[in-house]
Amino acid sequence: MNKKRGILHSNVLYTIIAILIGFIIGAIFLAVANISPVEAYSKLLSSVVSKPKYWFWTLTYASPIILTGLSVAFSFRTGVFNIGAEGQFVVGSLAATIIGILVDVPAVIHIPLCILAAALAGCCWSLICGIMKVKKGIHEVLSFIMFNWIAYYLSNFAVNTQTLHKVGSGEATKDLLPSARLLFPKSVLTLTGCSAANAGIIIAIVLAVVVWVIIEKTTLGYKLKAVGFNKHAAQYGGIDSNKSILTALGISGALAGLGGAVQTMGMGGRLAQFASQEGYGFEGITVALIGGSNPIGVIFSGIFYGAMKYGGSKLTLINAPSEIINIIMGCVVIFIAIAHVFKELFLNISKKKEAK
Amino acid sequence: MNILIQNLGLLINATLIATPPLLFAALGSCFSERCGVVNIGIEGMMTVGAVVGAITALNTHNGIIAFLVGGLAGAVFGLIHAIVCITYHADQTIAGTAINFIGPGLAVFACKILYNSSDTPAIDSSYKLPKMFNGMFSAGSFGSNVLNVYSMAYLVFIVAAICWFVFYKTRFGAHLRACGEHPEACESLGINVYLVRYICVILSGFLAGLGGAFVTLATVSQFRPTVIVGQGFIAIAAVIFGKFSPEGALKGCLIFGVCNGIKALASQGNVVSPNLISMIPYVVTIIALILFVGRANAPAANGKPYIKSR
Numbered sequence: 001m002n003k004k005r006g007i008l009h010s011n012v013l014y015t016i017i018a019i020l021i022g023f024i025i026g027a028i029f030l031a032v033a034n035i036s037p038v039e040a041y042s043k044l045l046s047s048v049v050s051k052p053k054y055w056f057w058t059l060t061y062a063s064p065i066i067l068t069g070l071s072v073a074f075s076f077r078t079g080v081f082n083i084g085a086e087g088q089f090v091v092g093s094l095a096a097t098i099i100g101i102l103v104d105v106p107a108v109i110h111i112p113l114c115i116l117a118a119a120l121a122g123c124c125w126s127l128i129c130g131i132m133k134v135k136k137g138i139h140e141v142l143s144f145i146m147f148n149w150i151a152y153y154l155s156n157f158a159v160n161t162q163t164l165h166k167v168g169s170g171e172a173t174k175d176l177l178p179s180a181r182l183l184f185p186k187s188v189l190t191l192t193g194c195s196a197a198n199a200g201i202i203i204a205i206v207l208a209v210v211v212w213v214i215i216e217k218t219t220l221g222y223k224l225k226a227v228g229f230n231k232h233a234a235q236y237g238g239i240d241s242n243k244s245i246l247t248a249l250g251i252s253g254a255l256a257g258l259g260g261a262v263q264t265m266g267m268g269g270r271l272a273q274f275a276s277q278e279g280y281g282f283e284g285i286t287v288a289l290i291g292g293s294n295p296i297g298v299i300f301s302g303i304f305y306g307a308m309k310y311g312g313s314k315l316t317l318i319n320a321p322s323e324i325i326n327i328i329m330g331c332v333v334i335f336i337a338i339a340h341v342f343k344e345l346f347l348n349i350s351k352k353k354e355a356k
Numbered sequence: 357m358n359i360l361i362q363n364l365g366l367l368i369n370a371t372l373i374a375t376p377p378l379l380f381a382a383l384g385s386c387f388s389e390r391c392g393v394v395n396i397g398i399e400g401m402m403t404v405g406a407v408v409g410a411i412t413a414l415n416t417h418n419g420i421i422a423f424l425v426g427g428l429a430g431a432v433f434g435l436i437h438a439i440v441c442i443t444y445h446a447d448q449t450i451a452g453t454a455i456n457f458i459g460p461g462l463a464v465f466a467c468k469i470l471y472n473s474s475d476t477p478a479i480d481s482s483y484k485l486p487k488m489f490n491g492m493f494s495a496g497s498f499g500s501n502v503l504n505v506y507s508m509a510y511l512v513f514i515v516a517a518i519c520w521f522v523f524y525k526t527r528f529g530a531h532l533r534a535c536g537e538h539p540e541a542c543e544s545l546g547i548n549v550y551l552v553r554y555i556c557v558i559l560s561g562f563l564a565g566l567g568g569a570f571v572t573l574a575t576v577s578q579f580r581p582t583v584i585v586g587q588g589f590i591a592i593a594a595v596i597f598g599k600f601s602p603e604g605a606l607k608g609c610l611i612f613g614v615c616n617g618i619k620a621l622a623s624q625g626n627v628v629s630p631n632l633i634s635m636i637p638y639v640v641t642i643i644a645l646i647l648f649v650g651r652a653n654a655p656a657a658n659g660k661p662y663i664k665s666r
Contacts, residue, residue, distance in 0.1 A: 029462075033469040081449060083396075132642075137651030142596040145589045146638040153638075157631035276582045285453050321468035326461025333454035334436075337446035 008346050011292050014339035019290075019304075022332035026324050033321075040320045047314035048307045053193035060267050062306025063200030064089070067259030068284025069291060069298040069305075070204075070211050071122075071252045076293040077215055078248035079228020084129060084144025085256040086281025087151035088122035090274075092257025093264045094155045095121035097173055097271040100180035100264070101164060107179040114180050115203075115261050122257015123250045125151065130249035134242045140249075148281070152274055159273045171273035182265045198266035205299055207255065212295035214251075224248045256281060283309075289333050305329070365501035367617040372505045373575055375613030376512040377402070377567040381591035382598075382605040383519045384430075384563030389600050390523070391556035392536035392657040393441050396452030397433065398564045399588025400459025405430040405565025407463035410476045410572040410579040419485045423508065423569045430565015431558050433459060438557040442550055445661035456588075464581050476572075476579040485574045506574040515563075519602040532556055536655035539662040549662055564588065590637075597641065599653060611644065612637050 007013055027037035048054050068085045075082035082088075095117040103113065129143040158164055159173050166174040182198040183189065189197055215221040226234040227244040235241045259280060264271055287305050291297030312325035381398050388395035409426025413419055433455055440451045464474050471477060485506045523529040531552050534542050539549045571587070572579050590612060597611075598604020615637035622633045 029465065033465070132646065136646055138645050139596045139654070142593045142645070143642065145593045146642050148589075149586065149638045150635050150642075153631045153635045157629050160629065160631070276585045282453075282456065286457065289450055289453065321465045323461040323465040323468065326457045327465060330454040330457030330459075330461060333450060333457065334440055334446075337450040337454065338440055338444040341444050 008343070008350055011339070014342055015290060015292065015336060017342060018332050018335035018339060021335045022328045022330075025331045026328035029327055030320065030324060035318075035320045039318060040315060040324070043315060043318050043320075044308075044311040048311040051193070054310070056192045056194035056197040058303065058307045058310050059201040060194065060196050060198060060306075061310045062303045063198070063204045063266060064259040064263040064280055065283050065287050065305050065309075066201075066204040066208065066299055066302030067262060068256050068280050069287030069302050070208055070284075070295055071255035071259065072281075072284045073288035073291060073293040073295060073298050074211055074215070074255060075248065075252040076288060077228060078224040078244070078252075079231070080140055080245060080248055080252070082126070082144065082249070082252045082256070083141055083285070084126060084147055084281070085252070085259075085284045086277060086279070087144065087148035088125045088253045088256035089260040089263075089280045089284075090148075090151040090155050090278070091125045092118035092122040092260025093268070093271060094151075094158055094260070095257070096180070096261040096264050097176060098158070098164065100176035101174050104177060105179065110177070110179040111182065111265070114265055115258065118257045118261030119254040120257070122260065123254040125257070126249045126253020127246060130246045133249075134245060148277065152277060155271065156273050159271055164271075166270070173271045175270050176265065180265055181269065182262065196267040198262075200262035200266035203258070203262055204302070207258065208295045208299045211251075211255070215295065220247070256284065259284070286329055286333055289336055361498050362501075363621060365498035367614070367621060369501035369505065370617035370620040371610070371613040372502075372509045374616035375609050376506075376509045377570045377575070377587055378591045378594060378612055379512045379516060379606065379609040380567030380570060381564045381588055382594045382609050383516060383602055384560035384567070385592050385595045386519065386523075386560075386598075386600060386602050386605050387532070387556040387563070388560035389595060389658055390536045390655055391532045391553045392539060392655060392660070392662065393438070393553055393557050394448040394452065394659040395434075395437060395557065395560050396449055396592065397437055397455030397459070397588075398452075398560070398591055399584065399586075400452075400455040400457070401430040401433045401561045401564035402568035402571075402588045402591075403460045403463045403584045404433055405568030406572045406584055407466060407476070407568075407579045408565070409569030410479060411466070411470065413479050413483045413573055414476060417480075417483045419483050419573055422483070423485060423566065423573055426569025426573070427562045427566040430568065431562040434558040434561020434564075435554075437561065438554045441661065442553050442557070445663055448659050448661070460581070460584070463579065467579060474581050479573065479577045481577070484577055485570070506570075508570055508574060512570075513606075516602055516606050523602055528552070528555075533655075536657055539657050543664065550664070553662075564591075567591070593641065596654075597645065600655060608641075611640060615640050 030037040030040050048058055068089055071085045072082050096114040099114045099117045125147060129140050129147055132138040132143050133140045164173040166172060182200055184197045189195055223239050224244050226239055227241045231241045283305060287298055287301045291301035308325045312322040315322045381402055385395060385398050405426040408429035409422045412425040413422035416422060437451055437455055440446045441448045467474055467476055485508050487504055487506055531547050535549050535552045542549050568584055571583050576583050594608030594612060595605045597608035619633050619636055623630050
């Protein structure tokens with residue numbers, strides 16, 4: 001009986017239930033639109049799992065969102081809401097692109113240099129908002145939204161400057177030098193069949209573990225969580241809450257910036273002019289929520305989202321709008337938000353059964 | 357002198373185009389935030405209003421009905437947000453994030469099903485929202501720029517005044533502000549906190565929907581996936597900027613609107629990169645915040661689910 005109770009208390013169960021309900025609601029929308037849900041879902045599944053090539057594509061799609069997911073999850077755990085991951089992602093990818101094009105050094109130096117630049121850019125972008133929050137009391141959600149747009153236009157401006165812009169390529173920068181790319185060696189690419197398979201996923205997983213260690217196993221993590229939980233109590237307990245908020249935002253921003261680096265140094269290879277916000281930061285919010293704001297959970301939810309994104313892009317082949325993915329993901333998030341209702345319900349049922 | 361007046365006309369015209377959608381949504385956001393429910397889903401609700409408004413106009417050939425139906429579509433999403441956040445005590449930020457995924461997803465989904473494209477066809481100008489003083493001024497003149505705009509652009513300022521009146525001069529307004537500060541105290545005085553919050557959140561969806569419908573029925577005259585992108589968040593920013601009051605939100609939205617006007621004027625010469633000019637509204641907001649506004653005092657109970665004691 002105890003084991004069963006344990007399952008009913010586990011959040012993973014309710015996440016899975018939420019995902020199932022999300023798919024059911026998605027099926028209803030598909031059916032209303034006169035598209036066979038069975039056909040659409042089997043297409044979705046087969047375009048993700050049926051060939052090893054597709055697995056690698058899924059992981060390629062997943063890597064940047066795992067990192068923005070980590071960024072948001074880290075901010076949630078430390079009591080701030082990083083809605084600015086979008087902008088930090090953009091300045092991160094911009095920094096990696098600039099270093100990747102303009103600096104010509106061997107890969108051993110070039111790759112760490114680009115990654116460092118991206119992390120630093122994301123960190124600073126987030127810290128500016130953090131300093132405004134701490135010094136002037138400006139609501140971080142407000143400044144993050146502004147900085148998302150400033151980053152957006154800054155990136156578009158940079159793409160069109162003479163030093164970066166590739167002549168005759170329409171609206172994108174030159175390609176990053178090969179020494180700045182995270183792509184696996186050619187032999188691996190041909191073996192997997194995925195032309196963009198890259199080390200981004202390894203970086204993402206390693207960082208997820210690092211973030212988990214910081215949050216769960218270090219005094220720093222303890223302090224940050226304490227401030228997030230109750231700023232005044234933490235302050236009373238001798239923790240400098242302003243310093244903690246800045247540290248949390250800095251780390252969160254650096255993670256989102258790294259997401260940008262992984263995207264351009266991995267799959268992208270260059271930076272294109274944006275037509276509208278890319279959405280990696282907002283997808284990060286969803287990934288963090290599905291992963292229960294747990295860094296290890298974020299790896300799985302990021303891969304899940306990556307699979308949905310990649311599989312969803314194939315839905316057009318059977319004339320089903322790929323936007324069904326957004327509807328499903330939104331519903332999943334709603335049902336995760338009210339997971340406690342299901343939990344109470346199930347626990348009550350199991351209690352009644354026990355009483356009998 | 358003539359050039360100056362004409363430029364002033366253009367500035368006012370651009371302001372009157374950019375401000376109304378933001379202001380409708382921002383007023384909606386005020387209701388929700390002040391009653392204690394964070395509504396970050398404004399963006400999604402605007403998108404739904406925009407697409408439903410456009411589809412209705414294409415089918416009924418009546419701009420005003422389409423405008424209202426767009427508002428109602430936003431209200432439906434307001435209702436969903438209310439059920440999830442108020443009845444089921446969900447985390448309000450999470451619920452809002454979900455709506456921001458479902459709304460735009462559903463909008464493009466519907467377009468692809470109905471029109472086999474992510475855009476709706478263009479809306480004929482006679483089905484769009486009516487213009488005031490149509491044809492009375494010669495095109496491009498000061499009078500035409502300032503007065504011959506979509507009538508809803510002026511209506512929104514009247515709506516803002518009504519919101520201000522409701523907030524500060526009616527019993528309901530007092531109740532809603534109290535619910536955002538101390539719901540337990542309200543309940544003990546016999547105010548139905550759930551009811552007040554339900555009304556406010558549905559209203560916020562309605563107003564956001566109107567804002568979205570204004571974009572497709574007046575400014576752009578069709579739905580495209582990019583018509584709203586970001587405006588809902590700007591509206592939320594304007595509300596925080598205006599310290600969660602209707603008159604403050606008006607100020608915030610006007611700053612954005614005027615900056616958009618300046619943007620339109622500044623891009624005429626093509627001297628500075630349009631991308632840098634586009635940053636103006638956001639940079640000005642940040643500077644204004646640092647210099648004049650400072651600390652935002654959110655309602656005390658904002659974002660905290662209220663659980664009725666039995």
